[in-house]
Structure formats: structure tokens, C-alpha cells
Amino acid sequence: MNRRTALAGLVALATGLALAGCSTSDGEPQLEVTGAFMPQPVGDMAAGFLVVKNDGGTSDRLTSVTSPLSDDVTIHETKNQAMRMVTSFEVPAGGELNLERGGNHIMFMKLKQRPEQGEKVSIELHFEKADPIKVDLPVKETTYNPKKQ
Known part of the structure; x- marks a missing residue:
């Protein structure tokens, strides 16, 4: 009888460990936004830049951006100048989506007002899988580029 009890205990333990390895929480996108900013606009358009980091085990897609600053906010890619x-950007599992000067970015058209340096612009990032993320973009000087700081 002791062998059967011990064997049953080992089978239960092995089953529990196998199920723990199948946890879905590791497979979800885990998104964090850093380095957000907007250069002070000089006309009725503006651009936004940030990094979306995904520490999760599943990729996601940035599908849209909304903001009270403009009813016309889109995402743009830059290739060969x-x-x-575009309709979306991939946020790879264990990787980053970089929206940066000279590259992919958020575009604000027909601004409702022109934000000044030192102010913050509220945006909301919408994803295919993850919940929306609210971000405040600090407005920097027009020529601001964190890579040249």
C-alpha cells in the first residue's frame, strides 16, 4: 500500500508541476511605456515619441492612439526617408517598439490648441490584446532629441 500511495503522490506532484508550467500569465503581453515626449509644435501638426517595452511572453500590436489634443491621431512608419x-505596429514578446525621431512615430493633425514647452499632452495607446495605456507626453523644445543629449 505504501508504494501505491507514494506513486500516487509523485503522479499528483508531477501533474501539478506540469500544469504550473502551462500558466497563461507568462504568455500575456506585459507592456510598459517609457521615454515619452512631444517636441513643441510650430504649426497645426505635432509628433509624439515613446518606447513600448513588452516583458511578456506574447507579442501585441499598437493599433491606435487617441488624444484630446486632436481628433486625427495616426501612427506612421518612416522607411527610406x-x-x-500604418494600421498597427508590432510590440514583440520580450522586446520593444521604438517610436523615435527620424523613425516610426505618432502623428497629430489639426491640433485643437498648440501645446507649449513644459506642458503635458495626454494620450491613450490602444492595443490588440492588452488594455489601453494612458500616457502624458511632456512637451519639450522643438529640436529636442534624447539621442543627442
Whole structure:
């Protein structure tokens, strides 16, 4: 009888360990936003930049951005010095989506007001899987570029 009890205990332990390895929480996107900023706009358009870091085991996609600053906010990629609107950007599992000067970015058209340096612009990032993330973009000087600081 002791062998059967011990064997049953080992089977239960092994099953529990196997199920623990299948946990879905490791497979979810785990998103964090850093380095957000907006250069002070000089006209009725503006750009936003930030990094979305994904520490999760599943990729996600940034699908849209909304803001009270503009009813026309889009995401753009830059390739070969040409800018074009896209429907989404991948946020790879264990990786980052970099929206940076000279590259992919958020575009604000037909601004409702022109934010000044020192103010903050509220945005909300929308993803395919993860919940929306609210971010405040500090408005920096027009020529601000963190890579050149």
C-alpha cells in the first residue's frame, strides 16, 4: 500500500508541476511605456515619441492612439526617408517598439490648441490584446532629441 500511495503522490506532484508550467500569465503581453515626449509644435501638426517595452511572453500590436489634443491621431512608419500611415505596429514578446525621431512615430493633425514647452499632452495607446495605456507626453523644445543629449 505504501508504494501505491507514494506513486500516487509523485503522479499528483508531477501533474501539478506540469500544469504550473502551462500558466497563461507568462504568455500575456506585459507592456510598459517609457521615454515619452512631444517636441513643441510650430504649426497645426505635432509628433509624439515613446518606447513600448513588452516583458511578456506574447507579442501585441499598437493599433491606435487617441488624444484630446486632436481628433486625427495616426501612427506612421518612416522607411527610406518617406513617411506613411500604418494600421498597427508590432510590440514583440520580450522586446520593444521604438517610436523615435527620424523613425516610426505618432502623428497629430489639426491640433485643437498648440501645446507649449513644459506642458503635458495626454494620450491613450490602444492595443490588440492588452488594455489601453494612458500616457502624458511632456512637451519639450522643438529640436529636442534624447539621442543627442
